[in-house]
Amino acid sequence: MGVVSTSGKSFQIMRQMPKLIPPARPTPREIKLLSDIDDQSGLRCQVPFVGFYRKEENHDGGNNKEDDPVKIIKAALAEALVIYYPFAGRLIEKPGNKLAVDCTGEGVMFIEADADVTLEDLGELQPPYPYFEEILYDVPGSSGILHTPLLLIQVTRLRCGGFIFAIRLNHTMSDGCGIGQFKKAVAEIARGAAVPSVTPVWRRELLNARDPPRITCIHPEYDVPASYSTAKNPFATISDLVDTSIFFSPAKISALRTLLPADLRLKCSDFDVLTAWIWRSRTRALQPDPQEEVRLMISVNSRSRSNPPLPEGYYGCATALPVALATAEGLIENQLEYAVDLVMKAKSRVTEEYMKSVADLMVLKGRPGLMVASTFYISDWRRLRYDQIDFGWGKPIYYGPAKLRPQMKILSYYTWKKNKQGEEGISVFLCLPKFAMEKFTADIDRIGG
Structure with a gap:
């Protein structure tokens, strides 16, 4: 049992x-190697x-509203694990720091919980969460x-009939x-599907190093000096760190676009202009x-940047981490268009060759860590559409990142997110x-704006 407090209420x-x-x-008992992108x-x-x-009274998700989300999700999880x-x-490590999955069939860890609180009592449903x-x-x-266990899942029932799915x-x-x-x-199985709409694909060898490996691109994201700790936190000596979520409305994004030349406004995305502005202001x-x-x-995401693209259903790591470089003075003193460019x-540097070069670098340089000093790291979860995941009780009010890891406070x-006026904008954590x-x-x- 835990006792926590939020919005002035203990529960x-x-x-x-x-x-x-x-x-x-x-399920099959076998050893499956991760890719050289996965195990960096x-x-x-x-x-x-x-x-x-x-709890949506009028939602027709295929479940009787008296059904228990814990029971439904546990059963669906067991079914999904047959093909996943x-x-x-469990992960094991082979020679050369190479990771592999020992497919033991032991299972994922699951926690069932109940909280004497409603969604409304929890206040603003976006990170950071005191509870x-x-x-x-x-x-x-x-x-x-x-x-x-490779996954830890907790489903917490709430007094209002809603629930929290954390993983x-x-x-x-x-x-x-x-x-x-x-x-x-x-979620699809929980709603009654016999099989999910997308069949999982392992195929981790598609993102393995070449033979022989050769680094053909520049990768400043891995420029880690020999004496540099991969776990080093740039904010480690600062005691008054603040985690927060900030909402950028469509009007604010439009206002940022007015700061750019007309031709660049047509070429850049909302991600480009917002990221450039945040990097510069930060x-x-x-x-x-x-x-x-x-x-x-x-x-x-590099999935579509290969020829042919990675197969639909590939569920390994296929993310590249390209880096933009500038001096602090150059970034701040130049106009916003400099940062947008x-x-x-x-982003444009991520190609099939780039991903092959990353995999080769991992093998040749002993799987180095990321260079995080003086770095701002952005991960855009909007296209992942976690807000569409429906277990049979409707779409989530909010679904996204839960917290920033202590060693990655540089990450955003x-x-x-919808604001109180119903506008869908971008929440930045x-x-x-x-x-x-x-x-x-x-x-x-x-x-x-």
Whole structure:
């Protein structure tokens, strides 16, 4: 049992003992190698997600409203694990730091819980959450990378009839698209489908290093000095860090576009202009040395950038992390179009050859970690459409990232969100020291719209 407080209200969460949910039927016992993109050092971590669902009286999702979401989701999960059976196994490490899945069929870890609180009592349903450790309990011994469950799931029933679906992923197994595909499969089965609409595809060898490996592209994202710790946190010595979510309405995005030349407005996306503005404003707020090199790292899905594209249903990691570079002075003193151009050029570098070069680099350089010093890292979750995942009780009010890992406070997420006026805009979840957050939010207030 846990007692937490939010929006001025204390509430209790009663958890049952964690259980392993194995596949509903026997599955192959085999060893399956991860790709050389999957098992890089920067992905050897756990990533949490959370979705909030209300009880919709008029929703026809195929379930009787008296049905229990815990019971429905557990059964669907066991069925989904029959075809996604590697998730029911455990990671092992082979020579050369090579990761593989031992498909043991042991299952994923599942927690059933109840909270004496309503969705309305929880207040704003976007990160950061003061009660997160209770709605996704970190089972002792479960958060390692090797020899532990690859998924941890907690479903918490709420007093209003809604529920919270929280999940933690061993990131080496899947990227955002991959785990989204799995969650969609569980949701489809929960709504009565015999099989999911997309058949899972393993095929991790498609993103393995070549023979012989050869680095053919520039990869500043992996420029890590020999003495540099991959877990180094640029904010490690700062005690007053602030995590927050900020809503950018369509009007604010349009106002940012007016700062660009007419031809660039037509070519750039909302992501390009917003990312460029945030990178520039964030850098100004942090007040670095003018000649310091500052970096923007962007998460780019490479699935469609191969020829042919990766097969539909591929659920491994296929994300590239290209980097834009500038001096702090150059980024701040130039107009917004300078930063937008850097963002667009960084994204365009992700090609099939680029991904092959990354895989080759991993093998040749011993799977180096990511360079995070003076880096701002953006991951756009809007196209993942987690807000469409329906277990039979309607679409979630919010579904997205749950928290920033201590070693990755440089990371920022974009998700869809509706404001109180019903406008769908972009919610930006980020972290800054308090002094910088105050300067950053003052910049936001000066945007028109």
